[in-house]
Amino acid sequence: MFKTIDDLDTEQQLLVRLDLNAPVEDDVVQDNRRFARHAETLRELLADGHAVAVLAHQGRPGRDTFVSLEQHAAILADHLDRDVDFVADTFGEDALAAIDDLEGGEALVLENARMCDEELPEEAPEVKADTEFVRTLAPEFDAYVNDAYSAAHRSHASLVGFPRVMDAYAGRVMEQEYTANSSIQEREFDGTVTMALGGTKAEDLIPVIESVDGVDQFCLGGIVGELFLRAAGHDVGYDVEGTDFFDDQWDDQRETIERILEEYEDSLYLATDLAYEGADDERAEVDVEGLEKETSYLDVGSDTAETYADLVRESEAVFVKGALGVFEDERFADGTVTVLEAIAETDCFSVVGGGDTSRAIGMYGLDEDDFGHVSIAGGAYVRALTGEPLVAVEALEAAAE
Ligand SMILES: Nc1ncnc2c1ncn2[C@@H]1O[C@H](COP(=O)(O)OP(=O)(O)OP(=O)(O)O)[C@@H](O)[C@H]1O
Ligand SMILES: O=C(O)[C@H](O)COP(=O)(O)O
Known part of the structure; x- marks a missing residue:
C-alpha cells in the first residue's frame, strides 16, 4: 500500500501532481469536477502549512486543447478562494526562482508538464526518474504528492519519475478513487x-x-x-x-x-x-x-x-x-x-x-x-475495472516499501 498525506510532517515544501486536464472551448479552459476535487486536497495541504507547487498537464501536443496552465491556476484560485500563483515555466530558472520564493500556506502552478520533451514518451519509471526534468525539480522539495489518479495509467515523468527519487505520498483524490474503483x-x-x-x-x-x-x-x-x-x-x-x-x-x-x-x-x-x-x-x-x-x-x-x-x-x-x-x-x-x-x-x-x-x-x-x-478519472478508471494495475499507483507503492 502507498503512504498518504496523513503520513506527512507539517510545513513541508511539496511538489503536488494534480490532473487538471479539462475541456477547452475557443481557447477558454472549462471548469470540470477535477478542479473542485483537487482543491479539497490543496486546501488540506495549505492548512497544514505546506508550500505547494502544482505540477499538471493539459491536452496533448498538436491538439487544440494543448494550452498553458495559466487559466487553470485562476480556476483553482476561485475554488480555493485565495491567490494561486502561476509561472510560465516548469523546471527552468523562472520555475526554480518561483519555487524558492514559495512560503508555507502558498500555492503555485507550474507550466503544463507536457510542454517538456521528457514528460511524454511512455517509458519505464527508472528511465523517467533519470530525466533532467525530474533530476532538476526533485531536490527543490521535501516530498512529492500524487493526487492525479485519473492520469495514473500513464508512465510519464511527472507521474512515475518523482516517486523513485523522493518521499512520495498519495493525495486525497488518489486515495478515494483508488478505493472506489x-x-x-x-x-x-x-x-x-x-x-x-x-x-x-x-x-x-x-x-x-x-x-x-x-x-x-x-x-x-x-x-x-x-x-x-x-x-x-x-x-x-x-x-x-x-x-x-x-x-x-x-x-x-x-x-x-x-x-x-x-x-x-x-x-x-x-x-x-x-x-x-x-x-x-x-x-x-x-x-x-x-x-x-x-x-x-x-x-x-x-x-x-x-x-x-x-x-x-x-x-x-x-x-x-x-x-x-x-x-x-x-x-x-x-x-x-x-x-x-x-x-x-x-x-x-x-x-x-x-x-x-x-x-x-x-x-x-x-x-x-x-x-x-x-469518478473524475477516465482511462485509469476503466483499467481499474479490469483489474489492470496503474503504473503511477505502483510507483507510489514502491516508494512506500
Ligand atoms: N459523436 C461524437 N463526436 C464528437 N465528440 C463526441 C461524440 N460523442 C461524444 N463526444 C465527446 O466525448 C467527450 C467525452 O469523452 P472523452 O473520451 O474525452 O472522455 P472522458 O470519458 O471524459 O474521459 P477522460 O477522463 O479519459 O478524458 C465529451 O466531451 C463529448 O463531447
Ligand atoms: O483526461 C485524462 O483522462 C487524463 O488526464 C489523461 O489524459 P491523456 O489521455 O491525454 O493521457
Whole structure:
C-alpha cells in the first residue's frame, strides 16, 4: 500500500501532481469536477502549512486543447478562494526562482508538464526518474504528492519519475478513487452487469471489452461506437470537417474492432440510429442504414437512447465511461442524459467515469447521490475495472516499501 498525506510532517515544501486536464472551448479552459476535487486536497495541504507547487498537464501536443496552465491556476484560485500563483515555466530558472520564493500556506502552478520533451514518451519509471526534468525539480522539495489518479495509467515523468527519487505520498483524490474503483470481477454481482462506453478515446476503451471480466453487455456510443458501426459496414466513423477522432484510431484499432465485433456479437449493442445537425441547426436523426460518410454524427438517436435506457433499467450494475454524444451541446445530450437518468432512477449499483463525462451530471441537474460513485478519472478508471494495475499507483507503492 502507498503512504498518504496523513503520513506527512507539517510545513513541508511539496511538489503536488494534480490532473487538471479539462475541456477547452475557443481557447477558454472549462471548469470540470477535477478542479473542485483537487482543491479539497490543496486546501488540506495549505492548512497544514505546506508550500505547494502544482505540477499538471493539459491536452496533448498538436491538439487544440494543448494550452498553458495559466487559466487553470485562476480556476483553482476561485475554488480555493485565495491567490494561486502561476509561472510560465516548469523546471527552468523562472520555475526554480518561483519555487524558492514559495512560503508555507502558498500555492503555485507550474507550466503544463507536457510542454517538456521528457514528460511524454511512455517509458519505464527508472528511465523517467533519470530525466533532467525530474533530476532538476526533485531536490527543490521535501516530498512529492500524487493526487492525479485519473492520469495514473500513464508512465510519464511527472507521474512515475518523482516517486523513485523522493518521499512520495498519495493525495486525497488518489486515495478515494483508488478505493472506489476496484475491479468488476472482485465485486461479484448477482444480476446483469452493463457497461456504457462512449467518448473520444477509443484506444483506451477497445481493449477493455476484451479484458474486463464480469460484464454481460456493452452499449456503445460516441466516437468508439461509430468506429464499431464502421466495422459493421456502415458509412460512418470517418474524419470530416477537420476532425481527427476517427482515421488514426481506425488504422490502429481496426483489426481488434473487427475481432471483437465477431467474438462479442451477443453482448455488444451498437446504435441503430444517430443524430446530427440538420437544417436550421436543429437536431435531426437517421437510422444507421441511411448514414452518410460526409456527415458528422454527434449523438446516438432517440431509439438507441431508449434501448440503452431499458437495458440499464434491467441491470444490477452499470458502469459508464465516456459520453454517448456531444452532451455539452444541449441538442446532442439526449443519449448521455437518457442513460444517466435511467441509472439515477433505478437502485442499481453504478459508477460514472470520465473527466468530461462526469460533468454531464451537474450540467443536466442530476443528483450525484443517485450514483454509486462518480469518478473524475477516465482511462485509469476503466483499467481499474479490469483489474489492470496503474503504473503511477505502483510507483507510489514502491516508494512506500
Ligand atoms: N459523436 C461524437 N463526436 C464528437 N465528440 C463526441 C461524440 N460523442 C461524444 N463526444 C465527446 O466525448 C467527450 C467525452 O469523452 P472523452 O473520451 O474525452 O472522455 P472522458 O470519458 O471524459 O474521459 P477522460 O477522463 O479519459 O478524458 C465529451 O466531451 C463529448 O463531447
Ligand atoms: O483526461 C485524462 O483522462 C487524463 O488526464 C489523461 O489524459 P491523456 O489521455 O491525454 O493521457
